[in-house]
Amino acid sequence: MMAFDVSNNTETLPLVSVLIPAFNHERFVQRCLDSVLEDPYPAKELIIIDDGSTDKTADRIADWVATHCMDLPIEYVRRENRGIAATLNELVARASGEFLRPGASDDYLLPGGLDAQVRYLLTHPGKGAVIGDSVVVDQDDKKIHESGMRDLHRANKHLYRSDDGIRRAIISQWAIGGPVALMRRSALDTVDRWSEGLRIEDWDLFLRLAARDALGFIDVSVCAYRIHGANLSKTRHTPTRVINLAESRQVALRRACLFDEPYRTLLRAQSHYIGAKIAFLQRQPSPLVFHLLAYLSLVVLSKLRVPSTNPRAEAT
Structure with missing residues (x-):
């Protein structure tokens, strides 16, 4: 992978806005911010919102900004908690870049990731966003x-090499771990950004992008995705898992209309697969059997569906 010639005038390069929603990550946030500074891509700005942290995250950010405010353009806002989707939407509204790189305050960028993703979007003007891979690290x-x-997610990365494969992967094998996407601002304007009030706002957004064939992939690790006590506890807490899965099922049912066949039927099948997971966690054998049978039937039906020749429904 060739790097940009940073000796060139940075005004000729598209501006990347790195967007960091921060919440209760006092131990990790400095590493996150350092990684933005360390990435060699020169045309960038950093927008940070502390979303009502109750620990010392906001103080850590303020100290870092005071130290590095002359090193790159930075905007920092501290306010009450509004949730991740609302914070991401506010970050986008404050950003000036043609390209937007959402981050997370407990993860960090890997050098060269911005370079690789900007190059992809510059050479694929029909794509609204590009995702990469991540390395997975622990709290240390x-x-x-x-x-x-x-x-981590046991995904088949070969699926992501075609539009058909990306659609199938996003629908049936969600494997986007960490902040791995670079997006065109225009693409987010088209699909109405993040849906506020959702816990799984990322899957909802990527489904809308995939429905438009607007999502690309590069097999490059662009960030470090951190696994630590706080996010592990969320995945192990059964009531939280049930709530997240129930929301995922509603998203699948709501977004099915955006897809042509056979993807629409696959997304309906996925809603039943999620329903089976919920029934299993709640120890409900009859709903479990019902959802599994419905899932298998719809998967078979999707193989018989002829791809639609009608224009795709517009994402809303």
């Missing part, structure tokens, strides 16, 4: 997995 920055997609 020790590498756990070389590939978040392959090793």
